[in-house]
Amino acid sequence: MLSSIIITAFICIGIGAGIGFVVQRQLYIKQENDARDLAERILDEARKEAVAHKKEVLLQGQDEIFRQKKEMEEDIKAREREVKKLEARIQEKQERLESKTEAMTRRESELVSTEKKLAKQEQSLSDKSKHLDQLVLEEERKLEQISGLTAEEARQRIMKEIESKTRHEAAKMIRVIEIEAQEKATRKAREILATAIQRYAGDYVSEQTVSTVELPSEDMKGRIIGREGRNIRAIEAATGVDLIIDDTPETVVLSAYSPLRRQIAKQALERLISDGRIHPARIEDVVNKVEQEMDVKLREIGEQATFDVGVHGIHPEIVRLLGQLYYRTSYSQNVLHHSLEVAFLCGVMAAELGMDVKKAKRAGLLHDLGKAVDHEVEGPHAQIGADLAKKYGESKEIIHAIAAHHEDVPPQTVLAVLVQAADSLSGARPGARKELLENYVKRLEELEGIATSFDGVNRAYAIQAGRELRVMVDCEQVNDDRIYLLCKDVAKKIEEKMTYPGQIKVTVIREKRAVGYAK
Numbered sequence: 253m254l255s256s257i258i259i260t261a262f263i264c265i266g267i268g269a270g271i272g273f274v275v276q277r278q279l280y281i282k283q284e285n286d287a288r289d290l291a292e293r294i295l296d297e298a299r300k301e302a303v304a305h306k307k308e309v310l311l312q313g314q315d316e317i318f319r320q321k322k323e324m325e326e327d328i329k330a331r332e333r334e335v336k337k338l339e340a341r342i343q344e345k346q347e348r349l350e351s352k353t354e355a356m357t358r359r360e361s362e363l364v365s366t367e368k369k370l371a372k373q374e375q376s377l378s379d380k381s382k383h384l385d386q387l388v389l390e391e392e393r394k395l396e397q398i399s400g401l402t403a404e405e406a407r408q409r410i411m412k413e414i415e416s417k418t419r420h421e422a423a424k425m426i427r428v429i430e431i432e433a434q435e436k437a438t439r440k441a442r443e444i445l446a447t448a449i450q451r452y453a454g455d456y457v458s459e460q461t462v463s464t465v466e467l468p469s470e471d472m473k474g475r476i477i478g479r480e481g482r483n484i485r486a487i488e489a490a491t492g493v494d495l496i497i498d499d500t501p502e503t504v505v506l507s508a509y510s511p512l513r514r515q516i517a518k519q520a521l522e523r524l525i526s527d528g529r530i531h532p533a534r535i536e537d538v539v540n541k542v543e544q545e546m547d548v549k550l551r552e553i554g555e556q557a558t559f560d561v562g563v564h565g566i567h568p569e570i571v572r573l574l575g576q577l578y579y580r581t582s583y584s585q586n587v588l589h590h591s592l593e594v595a596f597l598c599g600v601m602a603a604e605l606g607m608d609v610k611k612a613k614r615a616g617l618l619h620d621l622g623k624a625v626d627h628e629v630e631g632p633h634a635q636i637g638a639d640l641a642k643k644y645g646e647s648k649e650i651i652h653a654i655a656a657h658h659e660d661v662p663p664q665t666v667l668a669v670l671v672q673a674a675d676s677l678s679g680a681r682p683g684a685r686k687e688l689l690e691n692y693v694k695r696l697e698e699l700e701g702i703a704t705s706f707d708g709v710n711r712a713y714a715i716q717a718g719r720e721l722r723v724m725v726d727c728e729q730v731n732d733d734r735i736y737l738l739c740k741d742v743a744k745k746i747e748e749k750m751t752y753p754g755q756i757k758v759t760v761i762r763e764k765r766a767v768g769y770a771k
Contacts, residue, residue: 463514465521467502475530476504476521486532490539491517510627512579516542550575557588561595563614567644573624580623590678591620597674605666612670615653618646619671622654634660659755676755695752702745703758706738720757721746727764735760 395406467473477484477497484495492513496505504521508514520542524530527538551568554575558566566574577588595616602612622629622637629636638655653671656663663669696714699721703712708729713722723742730738739760746756 463506463518465504465506465518465525467504467525470502472502472525473497473504476525478530482532483530483535486535487517487521487539490536491520493517495521510579511581512546512576515579516546519546547572550578553578553588557592557617560592561599561613561617563595563610563617566614566618570618570621570640570644570646573621573640574617576624577620582620582623587620587623591617593678594619594671594674597677598670601670601674602667605670607666607670611647611649612667615650615667615671616674618650619654619657619675632658632660634658672755695750698750699746699756702749703742705745706742708734708738718752718756720759723758723760725760725762727762730762732762735762 475483476487476495478486484497487493488495492510493506493508493516495517496507498505506514506517506521508517516539520535520539523538523542524535527534551572552575554571554573557574558564558571574588574591577591578586580587582590595613598612598616599609602609618637618641620633620637621640622633622635625640626633626636634655634657638651641651641654649665649667652661652663652665653668655661656668657671657675659672663672696718699714699718700712703709703721703723708725709723710726711724713724714720715722721742723738725735725738739758742760743756743758746758
């Protein structure tokens with residue numbers, strides 16, 4: 253019973269399973285069919301959309317082609333219009349060229365006809381010229397027969413006579429003009445120099461090479477000397493000045509060629525004496541302090557000099573150097589006083605000549621600037637001064653005037669000549685520079701000796717206080733051309749052998765005399 257039931261159950265189960273499988277298969281088949289239908293619908297829709305998109309793209313492309321075609325047609329039309337305009341211009345130019353060509357053709361024909369006329373006239377003139385030449389030759393032959401001279405000989409004789417007469421008249425005229433110009437220039441120069449000298453009245457003070465310091469008592473000499481002379485050695489080393497302590501009562505002598513050093517030493521020694529403390533360390537401190545104060549004083553002196561002359565805008569270092577000139581001398585003449593005098597004389601002469609007075613005064617004031625440092629720098633003081641002026645920004649004209657005032661370089665401007673003249677005036681005026689009689693006589697003898705040392709010189713005379721040298725030569729040994737060389741050689745030897753203020757004029761005289769007696 254149980255087994256039949258089990259079998260029945262299994263059969264039922266198998267039948268149910270088969271029915272379920274069939275049902276499930278039917279479901280799968282239905283889903284597959286549904287999916288296939290869906291896919292076909294999607295494909296159909298996609299095809300429809302692709303066709304629609306294709307149509308839309310084709311339409312857009314046709315629109316773009318139409319637009320580009322329209323733009324190209326418009327561009328072609330615009331270019332056609334431009335081409336038509338160019339063709340019109342070319343046509344117009346061609347018409348103008350044709351008209352010009354026609355005009356040129358007409359002108360060319362006119363020129364050809366004119367050239368033919370000129371050729372005929374030229375031929376006619378040539379024939380006439382030949383005829384005239386024949387007439388002239390005939391006349392020349394007749395004149396040669398009459399005068400007995402050829403045409404060339406007659407021409408040369410006439411040319412010589414005309415040349416001789418013309419040269420003689422020209423030489424006379426040149427001589428007269430030169431004499432008049434020289435006399436006028438000399439007279440004018442004398443007037444200007446006289447005016448300058450009359451308008452200036454300066455004091456002249458001779459500078460010495462020693463200074464004295466008064467002592468309160470004789471005991472102070474021992475304190476100045478110090479133990480084993482250490483104090484006096486310290487003073488001399490710090491100041492560069494020699495101290496002379498002799499039997500002169502209550503006096504110490506300071507000896508040095510530099511007035512600036514003497515002044516520093518004098519002030520320092522006076523302060524040490526008044527203070528009473530005299531020893532090497534104190535001496536060094538006082539000398540340093542006096543040097544600093546002296547530097548300030550130098551600037552004040554330089555500023556006062558520029559103020560007195562009326563010159564402004566000078567570099568501060570040049571102002572200090574001008575102050576330093578106050579303590580420099582040249583042949584016992586104070587260099588700063590000399591520079592102020594030269595500046596004033598330059599200004600007066602510049603005013604007489606209608607030149608720039610301030611520039612002339614500036615050049616005169618700075619002309620001896622090199623003497624402030626010529627003991628420290630090698631070379632002539634004129635060149636040193638010119639270098640300093642150039643370094644501190646002075647103008648080229650001022651620099652040249654400084655460099656040329658002793659003719660170290662040839663003067664090329666009127667200003668340079670004015671400075672030369674004013675410098676000579678200031679140094680040559682009586683009393684301006686001190687010179688011993690024996691030195692003066694010795695210098696004149698040396699001048700004459702230099703001149704007579706040359707061959708062909710008979711006599712030599714130093715005149716105008718040694719400012720001019722007259723040299724008489726033998727006319728048989730020295731010809732006219734050689735006297736110029738001799739003059740330069742004498743001047744060059746004087747420059748090499750002698751030292752002198754200003755300049756010396758050398759004049760060489762050659763004279764030949766013929767003497768006859770009528771009896």
